Amino acid sequence: MSRAWLIAAPLLLAGCATSSLVLMPDDEGHQGSVAVLEANGKPTEAVISEQSRTKLGDATPNSKPLGADGLKKDEAALLTNLPPPAKSFLLYFDQGTVNLVPSSAGVLANLRAEIASRSGPEVEVIGHTDTVGSAEDNDKLSVRRAEQVLEWLVSQGFDRSEMSAVGRGERDLKVATEDNTDNAANRRVEVIVR
Amino acid sequence: MRGIAIGLGLIALIATSDAAAEIARIKTSSGTATVVRGSQKLKPAPGLQLEARDTLVTGKDGRMAVTFIDNTRFAVGPNSSVSVSEFQYDRTQQKGAMVTQVDRGSLAVVSGKIAKSNRDAMKVRTPNTLLGVRGTKFIVEVPQ
Known part of the structure; x- marks a missing residue:
């Protein structure tokens, strides 16, 4: 045996x-x-x-x-049969506001088209600010920027369950600056489409 | 003593439901394909959110495509059984760890941020091998 x-x-x-x-x-x-x-x-x-x-x-x-x-x-x-790679979009904002700069309007259209083209999409929206103002205020502003983009996507017919929005305040600067520095490149929302 | 045991049980339950966060989504599926979660068998509709310890099972004409929250991408081929036995990822730090078990069939992988975060943070286990993925695209095949 x-x-x-x-x-x-x-x-x-x-x-x-x-x-x-x-x-x-x-x-x-x-x-x-x-x-x-x-x-x-x-x-x-x-x-x-x-x-x-x-x-x-x-x-x-x-x-x-x-x-x-x-x-x-x-x-x-x-x-x-592999899914397409994740794609990232950047939207820019006027100082201290949730208003998109005019040149980002076209990016919104591309973003919408990209999400619509995907099967079972997941959309991650991450808001950022420059270093003008307090860290606390910038946390709030970055969340408002991200939510503004998310709400626009909802208004375009995308399902809220496909999306998430977070704010990173002035923690992840695109361009390193001193505190209280006006910087257009840092006032952004990144949208990752998977 | 019994009270403590029940209390601990509750904590474990809370921890489990916390851990059952989204790790990936089904992008496409075709043919005979199932997501096995514990005793549940889920239809892999596009957009279905996957959790750690889910198993992707396909029949002879089945396929599934999946994208993880760290950008890792999977294509599961026919006659396959693939489990994500461990998955941790911190979206803010972009670091994590992942273990995928290929019990049979074929799996194509394009690694994402986890594989870049630490050496061998992404592992793939076959019945006879443990692989450490160092940022790349590959296919693992495990014939029945």
């Missing part, structure tokens, strides 16, 4: 030892890497850092170039 188990065990291990990894550059062309931290329960320190296909499970992974054939049909289909 136990002897039969001893014979069967390596076969079972072999049966599940066929996981594989295909590593590719990201959409911007940067080649990242994947570390194999454990193989078959044992710690390893291997790092795969080239475009390659690797059979997983060995302590020293044997990576092969993707070669002329490149991706298999199933793999190419899988990549086609």
